[in-house]
Amino acid sequence: MNNKYETIKEQVARDGFAITEPLFSNNEIEAIIREIALANQEGQGVQASKDLFAIRHLFTSLPQLAPLVLTAKLKALVQGVFGMDYFIVKSIYFDKPENSNWFVPYHQDLMISVDRKAELPGYGPWTLKPAQVAVQPPVALLEDNFTLRVHLDHTDESNGALKVIAGSHRKGIYRPETINWQEETETLCKVERAAVMIMKPLLLHASGRSQASFKRRVIHIECSRTILPQALQWSEYQPLGAQA
Numbered sequence: 457m458n459n460k461y462e463t464i465k466e467q468v469a470r471d472g473f474a475i476t477e478p479l480f481s482n483n484e485i486e487a488i489i490r491e492i493a494l495a496n497q498e499g500q501g502v503q504a505s506k507d508l509f510a511i512r513h514l515f516t517s518l519p520q521l522a523p524l525v526l527t528a529k530l531k532a533l534v535q536g537v538f539g540m541d542y543f544i545v546k547s548i549y550f551d552k553p554e555n556s557n558w559f560v561p562y563h564q565d566l567m568i569s570v571d572r573k574a575e576l577p578g579y580g581p582w583t584l585k586p587a588q589v590a591v592q593p594p595v596a597l598l599e600d601n602f603t604l605r606v607h608l609d610h611t612d613e614s615n616g617a618l619k620v621i622a623g624s625h626r627k628g629i630y631r632p633e634t635i636n637w638q639e640e641t642e643t644l645c646k647v648e649r650a651a652v653m654i655m656k657p658l659l660l661h662a663s664g665r666s667q668a669s670f671k672r673r674v675i676h677i678e679c680s681r682t683i684l685p686q687a688l689q690w691s692e693y694q695p696l697g698a699q700a
Contacts, residue, residue, distance in 0.1 A: 461536030464654065468537065468602070471643075472625035472659035478650035479529045485608055485650050489673070491521045492549055512588070514547035514675065515694055522694070525606060525675055531696055533652065534679065538602060544694040545569065545601075546678035552616045552666050559616070559665045562632040564624075565603070565657040566592045568680075574687035589691065595628055598657045601680045605653040608673035611646065615668035618645045618653070618661050625658040632660065 467474035480488075495511055495518055515522045534542060546569050567590040573582050578594040611617045621640045624630050647653050655661065657678070666672060684690060 458536055461533070464533075465537045468654055468656065471622040473620055473622070473645065473653060473655040475645060475647050476533065476652045476654070478648050479533065479652055480527065480606070480650040482650070484524065484527065488521065488524050488606075488675070489608055491518060491524060492673075494518070509549075509551040509553065511549040513692055514549045515544065516547075516692060525677075526696065530604070530606070530652065533654075534604070534696060537654065538679075539681075541681040542602075542679040543681065543696055544677055544692065545680045545690040546676075546692050547694075548676040550672075550674045550676060552663075552672040560663045562619075562621070562635065562660050562662040564598075564630060564660055565678075566598065566629070568593050568597070568601075568678075569691040570684065571689040571691050572687075574685075576685050576687060579685075579688075595658075597680070597682050599625075600682060601657050601678060603655050603657060604677040604679065605647070605655065606675040606677070607647045607649060607651055607653065608675070609671050610649045611672050611674075613644055613646075613664070614666070615670060615672040616663045616666045617647065617672075618655075618663050619643065620645060620655070620662075621660040624660040625656040628658070630658070630660055635660070 464474045464476065492511070511517055515525075567583060570589050570591055573584060573589055573591070579591050581592055583590040605618075609615070620643050621635065622643050624640070645653060679696070680690070
């Protein structure tokens with residue numbers, strides 16, 4: 457295995473996250489930004505306010521965007537760190553505008569998006585919204601999943617970079633109100649434009665308000681290799697495809 461990928465794999469296993477070097481060229485990032493700008497701002501799955509612009513079901517809403525994001529370098533990263541069995545199960549675009557007051561307190565990503573509600577052992581609670589069904593699955597599924605965050609802007613403490621508690625993904629369901637700050641350490645995740653942050657769903661993470669005069673735009677991609685019970689399907693299943 458490539459030593460670079462082995463190092464990232466070790467970091468993710470130990471800390472619950474890792475940050476890569478830039479994997480996209482400036483032209484590739486600009487092409488992604490142009491494609492997102494074509495999105496219908498009043499379309500289904502779009503959330504727009506002065507503090508946040510988000511597009512859920514991103515690759516379904518903008519299918520022409522997927523080839524621009526799922527480059528050979530990104531696929532090589534996934535295959536080098538996690539293997540070839542994973543596929544995409546959720547895609548979201550987040551734009552935290554300049555001076556946004558939007559912040560997110562510490563939490564784990566405990567819910568997955570599925571196509572319907574079904575009574576299954578180990579699955580629950582459920583959240584039912586228009587065009588969105590979410591459920592908390594068994595912990596083993598969450599422990600095996602991972603998320604890619606493709607950064608379209610440089611991100612630091614001034615524009616709402618993620619803060620994480622390294623290693624918290626190894627502690628199962630970890631309620632934020634029980635965080636022992638005598639034992640835990642907060643890490644600010646500065647990420648360069650065009651770089652990717654890999655993180656595990658059970659990693660405790662938060663983000664602060666933006667105090668900068670520039671955006672924080674991120675494409676959030678959740679990946680799994682779990683075939684759900686027959687009664688359920690992933691709501692956004694999409695193959696990653698082999699490395700080009």
